[in-house]
Amino acid sequence: MPPSDTHDNDRPQGVGGEDLIVFDQVVKRFGDLTVLDHLDFSVSPGERVTLIGPSGSGKTTILRLVMTLEKVTEGMIWIGGKPFSHMPRGSGFTPASESYLRSRRKSIGMVFQQFNLFPNMSVRKNIIEAPVNVLGTPKEEANAHAEELLDLVGLGDKIDAHPTQLSGGQQQRVAIARALAMRPEILLLDEVTSALDPELVAGVLDVLREVAETTDITMLCVTHEMSFARDVSHRVLMFDKGRIAEEGHPDQMFNDPRHERTQAFLKSVLENGN
Amino acid sequence: MWDFQFTYEAMPDLLSGILTTIQLTLIGYSIALVLGLLVAVVRRTPIIGGIVHFVMEFIRTTPLIIQVVFVFLMTPAxxxxxxxxxxxxGVHYAAYTAEVYRSGIEGVAKGQWEAARALSLSTGRTWGAIVLPQAIRKVIPALGNYLISMFKDTPLLFAIGVTELLTQAQRVGSESFRVVEAYTLVGFLFLAVSVPSAIIIRRLEKRYAAV
Amino acid sequence: MEFLEQQLPRYADGAWITIQLTVGGAALAFVLAMAIGILGTTRFWWARAITTVFVETFRGIAALVVMFWFVFAFPDLTGFELDPRFAAILALGLNVGAYGAEVVRAAINAVPPSQVEATVALNYSWTQRMRLVVLPQAWAQMLPTFGNLVIELMKATAVVYLVGIVDLTSVAQQIRSATGQTFVAFGVAFVLYYLLAQVLILGMRALENRAGKKLGRAPTGGGGILSLLRPPSVGTKVGVAK
Incomplete structure (x- = not known):
């Protein structure tokens, strides 16, 4: 059920009030460095959450944990009411096996900062390969869907192009189409415009606005594009040193930040021309 | 079953074989190092460079063993x-080391040549003091690999009866009918030299890659 | 001229054996290199141990020694005689396969981690990741080195005359004994080896260009058939250099 008006940034009530993503006392350490420190937070179905904060504050790590690119050090992640970082065993839990993760992460898609298109495949193949091979979608159906998605991102004429023939902005829009082709319930956006030349940023953000308006995909978004964050998100989380320093509705967060950390961060972002 | 008595008795012969093998490798490698460098420099001159390049190409694309037998037959007894x-x-491997030197020389920044010219250094000084020291340093690990490679090619000299390791093994093996032990020992002796050398080369690679 | 007319059929027979050994050895080496190279990139320590032991052993021992072992020691040990040609292909395949496995391992590890992360985000299985993304990309990197290895393999086949196989080198020696003309007898063989190598180089370069195109790279040194005529550059004795 798509939200009728995206600029009405009320946090939607999840189905049956159930949270879709839950971080329960999650700790992530890389060696001696603690990136996430006993983090608790949850996301409702259909909710769009933007994570902001200085670099090294753990935002990207959260996305990578949800995408299973990293493993939690302590604590647990739940998705859809079922354990995700772990799997049930006996009366307790054990870290999730590769096959358990494979069965669970089908509903999650990710768009990367560096696009990560496959250079050995055409645009079409990049988009249809996973639906066909992983989901078992029939080829004609996957192709039709790919064409539809490329129209959505404004690249309908590039279906047989090769990734290297596209600009960064175009590559990123293909990457968005590729992620959507898996019909994800959750879409993770990891600084998707940071690697782009300034003039290409708007095109990519417009596509994402469109996706936000026309679908009810749950989104977790790490970005430095504050106006985009204000437009699409229901909630903004400010991270500092692996913890949530402040959270709130975008209007409140951007107009009236309460935490000094948030004030300082927003000031520095604005001064840098964003 | 493995005959330890034979192993014990054959060892002196096999060790003398490996000594010859090591001598061959060290002398051959010295030739390859010097000749290869010469070739790499000469190759940059027109015409002669082209001819030298073709000859080296020919040497690289034809088997070492037939080269050895051919030269052996063509030389006075x-x-x-x-x-x-x-x-x-040595000559065969010079064809390879020349390519290694060449890549090293091409890897020296153009600015280095230009700086040498700006200082009016002679051609000899430019090569000797500026280009080659930088080029060679970079290719030391690659050159080292050819030392091991050459060591493993010495058994080919069995073909002309040089009493290296394989020749010795064949002799003691057929005299005593302990063929399995003889050839297996050769394998182990090769590993005993080439595995530690490979480890040393890898160390070298790390050390020079860090620069 | 008369010499050529008389002897050419024999050279052709010898060259044919050389080609067979090259193709057979290359096929075995390729299969071994792929299987054992891929094993070396898995997360199982025992699989990586297999790769290390295989690579170090067969890179460490000369192919000639391995061939002698199969021809002379193996029958003694098992009472089972191997066809010399089979033993030769086995020895060459193991030797070149060991170098190749290292090449495959390194090429797979050189595929950017971000590509693997993208396959995780699309929920590919390990097999799908390998087949659809990692190997196609690693392939372009393996090919130039494989090309050099094939040339080395072709050259290495010449040792087989020592176990009585009548290959090109063997034919050259027979003709030399028969005619006493060392220079001509060997010269023809040298030229044939050289030509064989050129054919292999052209073939490998065509493969490289195709693989490069798949990754959206321009063929090295301009496109088209002319690019195949670039002066060949069989440079590194591969695998040896790293």
Whole structure:
């Protein structure tokens, strides 16, 4: 059920009030460095959450944990009411096996900062390969869907192009189409415009606005594009040193930040021309 | 079953074989190092460079063993098989080391040549003091790999009767009918030299890659 | 001229054996290199141990020694005689396969981690990741080195005359004994080896260009058939250099 008006940034009530993503006392350490420190937070179905904060504050790590690119050090992640970082065993839990993760992460898609298109495949193949091979979608159906998605991102004429023939902005829009082709319930956006030349940023953000308006995909978004964050998100989380320093509705967060950390961060972002 | 008595008795012969093998490798490698560098420099001159390039290409694309046998047959009988073997090994590998030096020389920044010219250094000084020291440093690990490679090619000299390790093994093996032990020992002796050398080369690679 | 007319059929027979050994050895080496190279990139320590032991052993021992072992020691040990040609292909395949496995391992590890992360985000299985993304990309990197290895393999086949196989080198020696003309007898063989190598180089370069195109790279040194005529550059004795 798509939200009728995206600029009405009320946090939607999840189905049956159930949270879709839950971080329960999650700790992530890389060696001696603690990136996430006993983090608790949850996301409702259909909710769009933007994570902001200085670099090294753990935002990207959260996305990578949800995408299973990293493993939690302590604590647990739940998705859809079922354990995700772990799997049930006996009366307790054990870290999730590769096959358990494979069965669970089908509903999650990710768009990367560096696009990560496959250079050995055409645009079409990049988009249809996973639906066909992983989901078992029939080829004609996957192709039709790919064409539809490329129209959505404004690249309908590039279906047989090769990734290297596209600009960064175009590559990123293909990457968005590729992620959507898996019909994800959750879409993770990891600084998707940071690697782009300034003039290409708007095109990519417009596509994402469109996706936000026309679908009810749950989104977790790490970005430095504050106006985009204000437009699409229901909630903004400010991270500092692996913890949530402040959270709130975008209007409140951007107009009236309460935490000094948030004030300082927003000031520095604005001064840098964003 | 494995005959330890034979192993014990054959060892002196096999060790003398490996000594010859090591001598061959060291002398052949010295030839390859010097000749290869010469070739790499000469290759940059027109015409002669082209001819040298073709000859080296020819040497690289034809088998070492037939080169060894051919040269052995073409040289007067009073030149020993050892000498022929060591020279052919050296020349054959010079064709490879030349390519390594070439890549090193091409890797020296253009600005270095230009700086040398700006200081009015002679051609000899430019090569000797500026280009080659930088080029060679970079290719030391790659050159080191050819030392091991050459060591493993010495058994080919069996073909002209140089008494290296394989020749010795064949002799003691057929005299005593302990073929399995003889050839298996050769394998182990090769590993005993090439595995530690490979480890040393890898160390070298790390050390020079860090620069 | 008369010499050529008389002897050419024999050279052709010898060259044919050389080609067979090259193709057979290359096929075995390729299969071994792929299987054992891929094993070396898995997360199982025992699989990586297999790769290390295989690579170090067969890179460490000369192919000639391995061939002698199969021809002379193996029958003694098992009472089972191997066809010399089979033993030769086995020895060459193991030797070149060891170098190749290292090449495959390194090429797979050189595929950017971000590509693997993208396959995780699309929920590919390990097999799908390998087949659809990692190997196609690693392939372009393996090919130039494989090309050099094939040339080395072709050259290494010449040792087989020592176990009585009548290959090109063997034919050259027979003709030399028969005619006493060392220079001509060997010269023809040298030229044939050289030509064989050129054919292999052209073939490998065509493969490289195709693989490069798949990754959206321009063929090295301009496109088209002319690019195949670039002066060949069989440079590194591969695998040896790293």
């Amino acid at each position: 009073d030149i020993s098989a050892f000498t022929v073997g060591v020279v052919v090994l």
